[in-house]
Amino acid sequence: MATEKRKRLQKNQGEAVRVSDVARLAGCSTATVSRVQNTPDLVSAETRERVQAAIRALSYMPNSAARALRSNRSRMIGIVIPTLNHAIYASLVDAAQQRFASEGYSLLVATFDYDLDREKEQTAVLIERGAEGLVLVGECHHPEFYPMLAAADIPYINTYVFRPDGAHPCVGIDNRQASFDIAEFLYGLGHRTFGVICALMEGNDRAATRVAGVREALARHGIELDPSAIIERPYSIPSGREALRVLQALIPRPTAIICGNDILAFGALIECHEMGLAVPNDISIVGFDNLDFTAHISPPLTTMDVPAKEMGDGAARFLLDTLKGRTTMRKIRLEPQLIARRTTAPVPGLIFPVDLRKAVD
Amino acid sequence: MATEKRKRLQKNQGEAVRVSDVARLAGCSTATVSRVQNTPDLVSAETRERVQAAIRALSYMPNSAARALRSNRSRMIGIVIPTLNHAIYASLVDAAQQRFASEGYSLLVATFDYDLDREKEQTAVLIERGAEGLVLVGECHHPEFYPMLAAADIPYINTYVFRPDGAHPCVGIDNRQASFDIAEFLYGLGHRTFGVICALMEGNDRAATRVAGVREALARHGIELDPSAIIERPYSIPSGREALRVLQALIPRPTAIICGNDILAFGALIECHEMGLAVPNDISIVGFDNLDFTAHISPPLTTMDVPAKEMGDGAARFLLDTLKGRTTMRKIRLEPQLIARRTTAPVPGLIFPVDLRKAVD
DNA sequence: ATCATTAATGTAATGGATTACATTTCTTTG
DNA sequence: CAAAGAAATGTAATCCATTACATTAATGAT
Structure with missing residues (x-):
């Protein structure tokens, strides 16, 4: 009463x-x-x-609180991503959410905007909330991050990266290999002078790894990638435009631009139009992610397809299996795919008479 | 022991x-x-x-479960959206998440893919998880939806819509007014024949309301929008392209295309290029949402800016205030803004000689 | 100096479902 | 048919932090 x-x-x-x-x-x-x-x-x-x-x-x-208290199972999973403003993370979350929901799990979402301190804090909050597992992005975290997970004894998986030798469960692509392949592809087209436009590398190991992959591929052919040809910029179209302008001021001028993501690539492409550079005849551009729009712009962007949905789904499946006590593959390699569209072509000198190249200047 | x-x-x-x-x-x-x-x-x-x-x-x-059990406060909020694959919802969630996190709340995210049954189910799950408040999208839900919320006695707010007379808290734009304004704008440019490309209206009251706004504006000028000039399509670029083709087969041919979102508009724009229609000289196109890329495509898209981040943030603030027991404005009107870029121009006949129009056919 | 308040802290009940263990009922088998 | 084992159900302890209520200490007013 x-x-x-x-x-x-x-x-x-x-x-x-x-x-x-x-x-x-x-x-x-x-x-x-x-x-x-x-x-x-x-x-x-x-x-x-x-x-x-x-x-x-x-x-x-x-009452889930009572249930969670007694059974020590919250039926919630945490996902900690840099931001939802990048389509690639958003669709990763979307796919993970659907998979989890289908098994009765709810998803707690936290963002950290590439700030590793915040990533740690936000993750701690999710652990405190009772998340039974964690979906993470990338391999590199705060120094106290993995110890914290170990102390909490909580299963987790790194997405977006694949390291066969790493200590952590992961589902994703081999970023180094992917950008290595891009560089090889362009080298095969005859390009010898390269520019790179990459995302801010702070708190973003994928960006750094991709640059490394390019550098490595070129080094094999005796080409050294000058630091001044690596332009690091925030994820935005204007950034891509500006970066391209910087690269075009370089001597010798790069004939191929490798971008860390499609947004930067799109910006670069726009700037080429603006500067009167013909893509791909004067300059080749490659993106990364294969966002929907890239197939429809003009010219359609050559880019590396990243299976974001498969990552989200794969991460969810891994955690679900782990929670069920099943042993599963701890490292899932997903294959990115180079989609050669129309922003890449043989290096100008190879197919065009020299005078035509000059006409553009 | x-x-x-x-x-x-x-x-x-x-x-x-x-x-x-x-x-x-x-x-x-x-x-x-x-x-x-x-x-x-x-x-x-x-x-x-x-x-x-x-x-x-x-x-x-x-232990949050114990705390939640005893105090009846979970420090979690639920957000239920159609999908994270649309940038506009993703950034709404992102903004809400940040605001909630700053006050120590975590965000449970669920998606329903425009299926109102699933929306209800997913919402029930979040309530069961102990969500203290809910961020929703749109005004129209499953018939048992609002009763369910009332039974749970849980605060909520509808985003993306604004209805001063409605029974529910909301933060968003007046979709009817916004599309009304678009139609007026085009009418002012001399257009008299219109086509509409809208998102699938099932489970999406915003889409329906926007069409209604257009219809209403035109009706004021004695123009009746023929049902065959309203093309309902999924959210994708190819859909927009196809829809434009359908509209171009109409007689009389629309000179202005009003799109329910930027993705469909982009598709329509691409198809115009493909068909050799000059935008905006032959045909005007207007989008909705003002996604980042729209300013950078060619020609830059005229569109209605929707303050998605403000919505997410506003929704979060409302719930936070409500949970603190503060009385707040229950209906927050946000102003969308027509960004007139370069896909809109006076109706062809007004400025171009007739022969030029014919030349395009 | 004394009583009334307020501040600070402690004791123990409480929230609601789960689950170890106990008990009863039903099969099965020799 | 009896005994053993399995199946079905019940009783009550348990998970852990919060908070009502009780108690003590400190402050202030007269």
């Missing part, structure tokens, strides 16, 4: 149906009600039916 | 620091520890200091 009165005062429920109410209506104990929900096989068919009817009749909703 | 052994077997903690541990180390009661965390003003400065030191020393993390 006093209890009821207090509850009425609380914001939430005027009645708050509990297991005990269901049990009373179904004529059984609370244990049985609980079993119907969690281990239905242990309950006889009739009883189960009766309990379920009672649940429906009272529209009973278990 | 038995307790400890059991814990060791459980997946989670080998030690599990609890309030009682902190209390023991700090030499006070658990109540005091709890007060240090929740109502620090009630604790003397020295004691507080001592407790905080103990918390740090043990790196104590409160």
Whole structure:
């Protein structure tokens, strides 16, 4: 009675149906009600039916806090990403969410805007909330990050990266290899002078790894990538434009521009139009991610397809399996794919007469 | 001892620091520890200091399930959106997340892909998880949706819509007015024949409202929008292209195309290029949302700017205030803004000689 | 100096579902 | 048919932080 009165005062429920109410209506104990929900096989068919009817009749909703407290299972997963403003992360989250939802898990989302301190803090919050697993992005985190996960003994997986030799579960692409392949592709087209436009590398190991891949590929052919040909810029179209202008001022001028993502590449492409540079005849441009729009711009962008949805889904499956106690592959390699569209062509000198090149200057 | 052994077997903690541990180390009661965390003003400065030191020393993390159970506060908010694959929702979520995080709340994200049944289910899950408030999208939900919220007595707010007369808290734009304004703008440019490309209206009241706004504006000028001039298509560039082709087959041919979002508009624009239609000289196109890329395509897209971040932030502030017991404005109107770029121009006949129009056919 | 407040802290009940363990009922088999 | 084992259900302890209420200490007013 006093209890009821207090509850009425609380914001939430005027009645708050509990297991005990269901049990009373179904004529059984609370244990049985609980079993119907969690281990239905242990309950006889009739009883189960009766309990379920009672649940429906009272529209009973278990109190997850109580459940989580006792069972030590929150049915929540945390995902910690740099930002939702990049389509690639958004669709990764979307895919993960769908997979988790299909198994009755909810997703707690936190962002850290490439600030590794914030990533650590936000992750700590999710752990405190009782997340049973974590989906992360990248391999490099705050120095205290992995120790924190170990202390919490919480399963996690790094997305967007693949390191066969690494210590951590991961699902993603080999960024080094992918950008290595891009550089090789361009080298194969005859390009010898390269410019790189990459995302800010602070707090973003993918960006750094991609640059490394390019540098490595070129080094194999005896080409050294000058630091001044690596332009690091925020994720935006204007940044890409500006970066291209910087690269075009270089001597010798790069004939091929490798971009760390499609947004920067799009900016670069626009700036080429603006400067009167013909793409791909005067200059080749390659993006990364294969965002939807890249196939439709003019000319369609050559880019590296990143299977973002598969990453999100794969990460979710890995955690789900792990939580079920199944042993699964801890490292899942996804294959990116170079989509050669129309912003890449053989280096100008190879196919065009020299005078035509000059005409552009 | 038995307790400890059991814990060791459980997946989670080998030690599990609890309030009682902190209390023991700090030499006070658990109540005091709890007060240090929740109502620090009630604790003397020295004691507080001592407790905080103990918390740090043990790196104590409160068990949120226990806290939520007892206090009936989960410190979680739910957000239920159609999909994260549309930039506009992603950035809404991003903004909301940041605001919530700054106040110590975590965000549970669920998607429903425009399926109102799933929206209801997913929302029920979030309520069950103990979400203290809900951020929603749109005004129209499943018939049992609002009753469910009322039964749970949970604060919520509809984003993306503004209805001064509606029964529900909301933060967003007046979609009807916005598209009304677009139609007016085009009418003012002399256009009299219109085509509309809109998103799928099922489970999407914004799309429907926008079409209604156009229809209404035109009706005022005695123009009836023929149903065959309203093309409903999924959110994708190819859809926009195809829709434009359909509209171009109409007789009389529309000189102005009003699109429900920028992606469809972009598709329409591309198809114009493909068909050899000059934009804006032969045909005007208007988008909706003002996504980043629209300013950079060629020609830059005329579109309606939607303050998505403000919506996310505003929704978060509203719920935060409401949870704090403050009374706030329940309906927040945000002003969209027509950004007239270069895909709109006076109707061909007005400025171009007729023969030039014909030349395009 | 004394009583009334206020501040600071402690004790113990509480939230609601789960689950270890106990008990009863039903099969099965020798 | 009895005994053993399995199946079904019940009883009650448990998860851990919060908070109502009680108690003590400190402050202030008269």
